[in-house]
Amino acid sequence: xxxxxxxxxxxxxxxxxxxxxxxxxxxxxxxxxxxxxxxxxxxxxxxxxxxxxxxxxxxxxxxxxxxxxxxxxxxxxxxxxxxxxxxxxxxxxxxxxxxxxxxxxxxxxxxxxxxxxxxxxxxxxxxxxxxxxxxxxxxxxxxxxxxxxxxxxxxxxxxxxxxxxxxxxxxxxxxxxxxxxxxxxxxxxxxxxxxxxxxxxxxxxxxxxxxxxxxxxxxxxxxxxxxxxxxxxxxxxxxxxxxxxxxxxxxxxxxxxxxxxxxxxxxxxxxxxxxxxxxxxxxxxxxxxxxxxxxxxxxxxxxxxxxxxxxxxxxxxxxxxxxxxxxxxxxxxxxxxxxxxxxxxxxxxxxxxxxxxxxxxxxxxxxxxxxxxxxxxxxxxxxxxx
Ligand code: PMP
Ligand code: GLN
Numbered sequence: 001x002x003x004x005x006x007x008x009x010x011x012x013x014x015x016x017x018x019x020x021x022x023x024x025x026x027x028x029x030x031x032x033x034x035x036x037x038x039x040x041x042x043x044x045x046x047x048x049x050x051x052x053x054x055x056x057x058x059x060x061x062x063x064x065x066x067x068x069x070x071x072x073x074x075x076x077x078x079x080x081x082x083x084x085x086x087x088x089x090x091x092x093x094x095x096x097x098x099x100x101x102x103x104x105x106x107x108x109x110x111x112x113x114x115x116x117x118x119x120x121x122x123x124x125x126x127x128x129x130x131x132x133x134x135x136x137x138x139x140x141x142x143x144x145x146x147x148x149x150x151x152x153x154x155x156x157x158x159x160x161x162x163x164x165x166x167x168x169x170x171x172x173x174x175x176x177x178x179x180x181x182x183x184x185x186x187x188x189x190x191x192x193x194x195x196x197x198x199x200x201x202x203x204x205x206x207x208x209x210x211x212x213x214x215x216x217x218x219x220x221x222x223x224x225x226x227x228x229x230x231x232x233x234x235x236x237x238x239x240x241x242x243x244x245x246x247x248x249x250x251x252x253x254x255x256x257x258x259x260x261x262x263x264x265x266x267x268x269x270x271x272x273x274x275x276x277x278x279x280x281x282x283x284x285x286x287x288x289x290x291x292x293x294x295x296x297x298x299x300x301x302x303x304x305x306x307x308x309x310x311x312x313x314x315x316x317x318x319x320x321x322x323x324x325x326x327x328x329x330x331x332x333x334x335x336x337x338x339x340x341x342x343x344x345x346x347x348x349x350x351x352x353x354x355x356x357x358x359x360x361x362x363x364x365x366x367x368x369x370x371x372x373x374x375x376x377x378x379x380x381x382x383x384x385x386x
Contacts, residue, residue, distance in 0.1 A: 009132050016124055017351045021335065025345035031376045033364040034345040036172070036317060040369050042237040046278050053270035062269035064261050066094025066245065069276035074245060080282055081204070082217040090250040093260055094267050097242035098202045098231035103129045105198050105227045105246065106164070108259040110135035114163035119149060121352030123172050123200065135163070137354070144359055145311070147176040151185040158189060165190070168200040169214060170207050170315025173352055173363040177207060177314045183214050187221045196252070197222055202231040202244070205288040207315040208296060217247065224249055227256065232275050234317075235285050237367075241271050292317055292367070299366040302377040307384055317367040320349065324360035326385050331358050338362070344379045 014020075021034035032039075041047075065071065071088035078086050086092065095101040102125055110116060112134035118126050120139050127137045140153050154165070167186070169178040190197070199216040207213045216226040231244035246256055278284060300310050300319060309322035327334050331348035339345045346362040366373060 010128050012131075013128050017347055018124075021339070021345050021347055024336070024339045028339050028343060028345075030339045030343040030345045031372060031379065032345045033366070033368065033372075033376055034347050036365045036367065037233075037239040038237045038367040039372055040237070043278075043284070046236055046238070046274065049277050050271065050274040053273040056270065056273070058269045058273050060269065062094075062266040062272055064266050065089075065257060066092065066267065067269070067272040067276060070094055070272045073276045073279050074247070077279065077282070077285060078217055078247065080286075081213070082215050084217045084223065086217075086247060087250065091247055091253055093246045093253060093257055094272055095244045095246055095260065096264050096267050097233060098200065098229050098244040099125050099242075100264060101229040101231075101244050101246045102126065102198065102200065104256055104259045104263055105229065106130055106135070107133050107263070108255050109196055110163055113161065115159060115161040116164045116166060117154060117157055117162060118166040119168070120354065120357070121147075121173055121349055122166075123168055124352065126166050126200075127354065136161075138162070139354060141353075141357075142171075142174065142176065147171065147174040149178070149182055149185070151182075151189065154185075155189055158193070158195070162193070162195050164196045164198055166198045166200065167216075170203040172203065172316050173318055173347065173349055174320060175311070175313030175316050175318055177211055178214050180212075180214055183216075183219055183222065187219060190225065191221070195225070197226040199226055199228045201228055202234050203316045204230055205235055205285045206292050206317060207289055208293045209314060211314055213315070225252075227252060232279075235288060236275065236278065241268070243267055243271055243275060295366045295368070295370075295373070298370060299364075299373045299377065302374070303380050305381045305383060308380060311361070318363050318365055320361045320363055321346075321380070322359070322361055323383070326383050327360075331360055331362060332356075334360070335362055338379075342379050342383070344376055 018035040025032035071092045075088045106129040110133045114135045115138045116130045116135050117138045130137045138157050204213050216222040228247040233239035307325040311320035313319040331350050335348040346364050349361040350356045350358040
């Protein structure tokens with residue numbers, strides 16, 4: 001019998017760290033601050049609207065680019081937050097979460113041999129999508145310890161083969177945010193090139209300390225060549241609904257939709273109707289930064305362990321803790337010890353570097369009920385070097 005040879009285009013990748021750590025947390029009955037998702041219910045009013053639409057005629061395929069009312073609501077969000085008028089018919093497509101949006105953007109434009117610049121630590125779905133599509137990831141490193149972009153390094157890595165630069169602000173896993181000055185550097189670097197920007201802004205409404213979220217949608221020079229990605233999972237506490245979206249100028253969007261229609265065609269219809277209605281009220285997204293800043297402060301102010309160093313989190317719902325005074329173990333090993341021995345799950349940061357760079361940092365998600373955060377704090381405060 002012929003022994004078929006299976007070639008794995010992603011042979012360098014295993015199961016995602018989020019699945020690995022959440023499964024471990026379950027197995028050991030640990031407090032789970034690893035995978036990023038809220039452990040509280042969304043607004044009951046949102047659920048009421050969802051129930052209404054579950055009992056409505058909208059149970060068949062949604063329009064390919066998304067429902068007209070959800071695209072309309074998104075234009076209002078963009079107008080309110082970034083003062084840009086976008087065309088709901090031609091410049092927005094609703095996707096099955098940001099993950100599909102990112103894959104679609106990369107698949108639509110990256111061809112064999114194209115280079116894509118990305119910043120490490122990098123959210124885990126970027127590099128595999130580049131590689132599956134024949135592209136070459138070109139890594140720039142965010143500068144430890146404040147995780148800022150070194151724009152000279154970016155400039156030195158731009159080549160005639162650079163097809164795309166992927167940015168992510170607020171940044172998962174570090175909680176760093178890009179400033180207006182960063183965006184100006186980016187504009188200067190891509191001027192007179194054909195480089196596209198893929199801007200992952202899923203935490204656009206979760207930014208702290210009165211900082212302003214610097215969306216690509218604020219800058220004309222970026223908008224004309226950008227694909228902006230966001231996700232309602234973060235904004236309305238429904239990561240399990242998997243609904244996100246792409247925004248891009250028509251010239252780019254028409255190419256994105258060609259891929260989108262063959263990848264997924266359309267996304268959950270009643271839930272699109274639900275989100276469209278719910279987010280007509282801007283308070284539901286404008287209040288998010290205060291809501292999560294309170295959770296961040298609740299969590300970090302209670303961590304009183306001289307052996308743990310807390311890194312600043314300016315956005316997202318993650319915070320990094322440095323445990324190097326407690327253990328010299330690799331972060332992946334220490335994260336496992338923390339689950340198995342202490343019953344607390346986190347994400348080791350080295351997995352977001354292609355060469356597994358280890359700064360002895362663990363990422364903790366604070367999108368949790370106060371009681372969950374208090375249980376986690378109790379464990380964290382007892383860790384010591386013994
Ligand atoms: N990008 C970043 C930076 C994320 O943290 C996540 C996951 N929360 C995604 C993309 C994927 O979002 P979604 O769950 O909507 O696919
Ligand atoms: N974005 C979430 C995180 O960073 C996880 C999403 C996922 O599990 N794919 O934890």
